[in-house]
Amino acid sequence: MYTIQNLSYAYGSKTVLSNISFTLPLGKVIALTGENGSGKSTLLRLLAGTMQPTNGKILYNQHPVTNLVSKHVSYMPDTDNYFLKRTGDQVFEFYDTVFDDFCLNKAYEIAEFLKIDGSKLIKDLSKGQRGRLKMAVVLARNTPYYLLDEPFSGLDPIVRAQLIDGLMEFTDLSKQTILLSTHELSEVERITDGLLLLHDGKILSYEAMEDIRKEWKQDAVSWMKSQYERVD
Numbered sequence: 279m280y281t282i283q284n285l286s287y288a289y290g291s292k293t294v295l296s297n298i299s300f301t302l303p304l305g306k307v308i309a310l311t312g313e314n315g316s317g318k319s320t321l322l323r324l325l326a327g328t329m330q331p332t333n334g335k336i337l338y339n340q341h342p343v344t345n346l347v348s349k350h351v352s353y354m355p356d357t358d359n360y361f362l363k364r365t366g367d368q369v370f371e372f373y374d375t376v377f378d379d380f381c382l383n384k385a386y387e388i389a390e391f392l393k394i395d396g397s398k399l400i401k402d403l404s405k406g407q408r409g410r411l412k413m414a415v416v417l418a419r420n421t422p423y424y425l426l427d428e429p430f431s432g433l434d435p436i437v438r439a440q441l442i443d444g445l446m447e448f449t450d451l452s453k454q455t456i457l458l459s460t461h462e463l464s465e466v467e468r469i470t471d472g473l474l475l476l477h478d479g480k481i482l483s484y485e486a487m488e489d490i491r492k493e494w495k496q497d498a499v500s501w502m503k504s505q506y507e508r509v510d
């Protein structure tokens with residue numbers, strides 16, 4: 279399990295995450311949301327161990343997170359320009375050599391489910407096709423945690439819905455956790471257990487979806503708006 283304690287991060291002199299604490303238990307889908315520049319990608323990079331906190335701690339199973347956490351965590355960065363001269367199938371084969379938990383058969387199954395043509399060079403794929411391929415690569419690993427940075431960004435509603443179906447189909451949400459950053463709250467609401475709302479580098483709210491529905495009597499988007507109204 280992830281435990282984040284008083285986490286802060288600064289790029290040079292610019293503090294972008296400030297004194298953040300929360301836990302991320304197994305078996306949950308958590309949507310990480312917040313306005314542009316609120317620190318979502320930075321938080322995901324830190325959880326994935328690609329950068330170290332400026333202050334505070336990120337613990338994975340009680341050990342400080344380093345880049346070795348990638349053994350337990352399947353991370354999808356928000357970049358869209360990798361392996362351009364390889365085909366999808368070649369990327370699957372590459373990941374299969376890098377990660378013990380990568381399952382080539384599962385990758386092909388996901389590719390079929392998401393209608394990915396693995397024989398095409400990535401540079402020749404549309405943005406939507408690259409988005410699907412990225413999802414297939416990440417989900418073909420069998421890890422306790424999936425960290426997905428804006429997996430639906432720039433994709434049309436049909437592709438977004440397919441990717442959300444793919445998330446449900448190819449993860450075991452009784453024991454795996456997905457933390458995904460997104461601005462498409464209304465679409466992920468159907469699979470979300472909780473919303474983590476960042477504002478200006480701080481946690482504005484971290485609330486279970488069930489409580490938002492039952493106690494706040496709101497849907498995800500109206501709850502988010504009401505949280506922003508508190509600080510405006």
Ligand SMILES: Nc1ncnc2c1ncn2[C@@H]1O[C@H](COP(=O)(O)OP(=O)(O)OP(=O)(O)O)[C@@H](O)[C@H]1O
Nearest residue numbers: 289292294312313314315316317318319320321428
């Ligand atoms: N490599 C970097 N060097 C310096 N500043 C950075 C770097 N990456 C991000 N920032 C700054 O950190 C702040 C948080 O950026 P981050 O990308 O984490 O936010 P975000 O919530 O993911 O934004 P968006 O929704 O636009 O993707 C922003 O002010 C951004 O300009």
